[in-house]
Structures are given as C-alpha cells and as structure tokens.
Amino acid sequence: MPYESTARTDFYSDQIADLSLEDALNVYYAVHPQFTHWSDCKTEILRKMLRSHDISHVIYGCPTTMLGELRVQCWNIFGSKVPKTMKEFIEALRDKETRELLGQPGILKFLLKNSKTVFLVWQQSRKMTKKWHFFKEGEYMARTVGEIRREFGIEIFKL
Numbered sequence: 001m002p003y004e005s006t007a008r009t010d011f012y013s014d015q016i017a018d019l020s021l022e023d024a025l026n027v028y029y030a031v032h033p034q035f036t037h038w039s040d041c042k043t044e045i046l047r048k049m050l051r052s053h054d055i056s057h058v059i060y061g062c063p064t065t066m067l068g069e070l071r072v073q074c075w076n077i078f079g080s081k082v083p084k085t086m087k088e089f090i091e092a093l094r095d096k097e098t099r100e101l102l103g104q105p106g107i108l109k110f111l112l113k114n115s116k117t118v119f120l121v122w123q124q125s126r127k128m129t130k131k132w133h134f135f136k137e138g139e140y141m142a143r144t145v146g147e148i149r150r151e152f153g154i155e156i157f158k159l
Contacts, residue, residue, distance in 0.1 A: 014156065016058070017146030021137065024058045024145050025051075032064060052134050056080070059132065059148055061156035067117060074118050078125035079154070080134040120157075129153035 016024050029037055038051035053072070057064065060079070062072040130152055140148055148154070 014146070017149070018144055020142050020144055021055065021058065021148060022141040025055055025141075028054060028058055035064070048135060052137060055137050056132070056134070058145060059152075059154060061154075067114060070114055070117055071121055074121035075125060075132075076134055078122050079128050079132055079152075081131045081136075124155060124157060127153055127155065 016027065019027065029035065035054075036050065038047050038054060041047040041050055053076070056062070056072050056076055057068070060072055060075040062068040062075065132152055132154075149156070
C-alpha cells in the first residue's frame with residue numbers, strides 16, 4: 001500500500017489525494033482496525049450503508065471522533081444525493097443491527113451543543129459543484145481521492 005502513517009489525522013489530509021478511493025478505503029480500515037469492516041455486517045443493507053458511510057469519511061476528510069462523525073453525517077445530509085424514495089435509508093433504519101449501531105445515547109444533546117459545526121459543514125457543502133452519490137460510489141473506486149474531491153468541489157477543512 002503506498003500510504004503508511006502512524007498519525008491518524010494525516011489520513012484525512014491531502015496526503016491521500018493520490019490514492020484510489022479503493023486504496024484509501026483499505027487504508028481507512030488498516031488505520032482503524034477496531035472498526036467493524038463493512039463486509040463483516042450481517043445484513044446486506046447495513047453492509048451497503050456502512051461502506052458508503054466509511055467512504056464518506058475518506059472523501060470528505062472527516063476523522064472518526066464524535067465531532068468527526070457529526071461532520072460526516074452533515075456532509076451526507078447536505079452534500080450527498082440519496083435515493084429519491086429514501087427506500088434504502090428506511091430499510092436500513094428498520095434493520096435491527098443498524099438501529100443498534102446508531103442508537104447511541106446523547107446524540108441529540110451532542111448535536112445541539114455542536115450546532116456551529118452543522119452550520120459550517122452546510123456552508124462548505126454549498127460550495128460543492130455537485131452532490132456526492134451516496135450508495136453509488138462503485139464507478140469512483142478506481143479514481144483518486146484528489147480527482148473525486150476536485151470533481152465535486154469538496155474542500156477539506158478543520159474545525
């Protein structure tokens with residue numbers, strides 16, 4: 001693998017811009033071995049949801065801290081295209097494994113406390129040239145992270 005780092009924050013900088021999205025996702029899991037790999041999920045819908053979510057961490061440059069998770073969710077809400085009917089999201093939310101993963105206590109309080117972050121991500125997402133296709137990243141897996149960020153107008157920023 002062409003990227004090696006012991007500093008987890010380096011992964012989210014432009015240092016991964018020359019990696020293919022596939023390679024960057026593999027590095028993401030190598031850097032975070034404690035995380036559930038999407039292929040280890042029991043249900044198809046959660047595998048799909050988790051893979052797309054983890055890819056979002058890579059393309060939007062969001063760390064895996066609580067604040068980073070909030071940022072990636074905001075990026076997905078404001079900067080991504082989701083299925084027109086939202087059918088896949090509804091199916092995922094009906095899935096017991098997904099609900100257990102998402103059902104962490106205190107999420108609403110955390111969201112309210114960090115409303116400035118929500119606003120900043122919303123502002124940044126408005127600068128995108130087009131929205132990312134959540135669930136339809138297959139055609140982008142061989143392209144570099146830098147190419148994808150340029151095509152969609154995604155700028156990495158730190159809070």
